Amino acid sequence: MNQLKLIAAAVSLLLFTTAVQAQQVQVIKLPELQKRLSRPTDTTYVVNFWATWCGPCVKELPHFDKLTTTYKNQKVKVLLVSMDYVSQLDKKVKPFIVKNALKSDVVLLNETDPNTYLTTIDPKWTGSLPFTLLLNNARHKRITFEQEFTAEELQKQLQAFMR
Amino acid sequence: MKKLFPFLASLLVLALSSFVILRPVADAGYQVGDKAADFKLKNVDGKLVSLADNKAAKGYIVVFTCNTCPYAKAYEQRIINLNTKYAPQGYPVVAINPNDPATVPGDSFAEMQKRAKEKKYAFPYLQDETQQVAHQFGATRTPHLYVLTRQSTDFVVSYIGAIDDNSEDAKLVKTKYLENAMTELVAGKPASVSSTKAIGCTIKWKKA
Numbered sequence: 001m002n003q004l005k006l007i008a009a010a011v012s013l014l015l016f017t018t019a020v021q022a023q024q025v026q027v028i029k030l031p032e033l034q035k036r037l038s039r040p041t042d043t044t045y046v047v048n049f050w051a052t053w054c055g056p057c058v059k060e061l062p063h064f065d066k067l068t069t070t071y072k073n074q075k076v077k078v079l080l081v082s083m084d085y086v087s088q089l090d091k092k093v094k095p096f097i098v099k100n101a102l103k104s105d106v107v108l109l110n111e112t113d114p115n116t117y118l119t120t121i122d123p124k125w126t127g128s129l130p131f132t133l134l135l136n137n138a139r140h141k142r143i144t145f146e147q148e149f150t151a152e153e154l155q156k157q158l159q160a161f162m163r
Numbered sequence: 164m165k166k167l168f169p170f171l172a173s174l175l176v177l178a179l180s181s182f183v184i185l186r187p188v189a190d191a192g193y194q195v196g197d198k199a200a201d202f203k204l205k206n207v208d209g210k211l212v213s214l215a216d217n218k219a220a221k222g223y224i225v226v227f228t229c230n231t232c233p234y235a236k237a238y239e240q241r242i243i244n245l246n247t248k249y250a251p252q253g254y255p256v257v258a259i260n261p262n263d264p265a266t267v268p269g270d271s272f273a274e275m276q277k278r279a280k281e282k283k284y285a286f287p288y289l290q291d292e293t294q295q296v297a298h299q300f301g302a303t304r305t306p307h308l309y310v311l312t313r314q315s316t317d318f319v320v321s322y323i324g325a326i327d328d329n330s331e332d333a334k335l336v337k338t339k340y341l342e343n344a345m346t347e348l349v350a351g352k353p354a355s356v357s358s359t360k361a362i363g364c365t366i367k368w369k370k371a
Contacts, residue, residue, distance in 0.1 A: 053233040084330045115340065115359040116168045116328075127325075127360045127362045128363055
């Protein structure tokens with residue numbers, strides 16, 4: 001009986017830790033994001049720019065988050081970059097991550113002037129959300145999409161990119 | 164027969180290329196310096212509005228916006244203020260809602276009427292029902308601004324992009340991109356920064 005209690009305690013502790021971990025959102029400035037996007041490794045980064053207020057983003061976000069599980073044993077990393085205002089971090093972004101049990105890394109880009117940072121991230125980005133960037137620095141590959149994805153389209157694009 | 168094939172092939176190429184040319188310009192849209200084609204869209208008062216209607220206008224501040232996008236809402240008061248400031252100088256605001264109401268019910272014509280009345284819009288708020296005008300301009304998001312300046316009977320695209328550098332808080336704005344451009348345009352000079360970028364909500368296009 002005691003053993004059962006111990007296991008239950010351990011399980012709930014584990015669940016609690018994952019929940020807390022998932023809730024952590026690093027608030028970063030542009031140079032930090034650039035640093036993350038320029039690592040010279042043979043890892044394919046799937047970078048999705050989204051916001052809690054953006055309907056199409058919220059709809060497609062689960063497809064992106066699922067890649068973290070699907071490609072667990074491959075060199076694929078999903079980074080979800082929230083474009084929400086930093087003032088919405090505790091009110092909107094963190095609860096959203098918990099509610100949707102997101103497993104991928106989430107950062108919040110804390111910059112105000114899109115006219116300067118959009119071009120730095122990608123010259124082709126006109127500024128609408130969602131925006132997706134597939135990136136592999138070791139293989140000098142980079143492709144961007146200013147559109148919403150279905151799960152199938154995303155899989156297809158990622159597989160084509162990794163080929 | 165041997166000669167027929169290249170002939171047919173070139174015919175095919177011709178047919179294909181004309182197809183490409185004839186396709187509506189969807190992705191490219193206007194660049195600064197392009198002539199903007201006039202349009203005829205329904206205003207919230209039920210009347211049709213064209214650029215040619217207002218003979219006194221020296222130009223227009225055309226803004227693709229909507230009822231529902233948080234960024235459009237954040238900029239709504241600033242758009243109203245732009246009209247207050249620039250309409251007397253000959254550059255009134257023309258707001259165009261390009262969203263498909265089937266996707267976003269909050270952007271229906273009735274909801275647009277409600278919004279315009281509530282906020283006392285002193286400028287046209289037009290519905291781009293076929294989304295052809297948004298496609299023609301190359302608008303991708305709300306809000307997305309285009310300043311047109313009159314050159315005899317033409318309207319030339321003279322500025323494309325953002326209002327300023329802080330969507331969340333008008334009080335924290337450091338650079339008023341649009342107003343800087345307007346100062347130059349009103350003085351008859353080209354805008355030194357004529358193209359800027361902003362975050363916005365994707366225009367909700369009709370499902371093909």
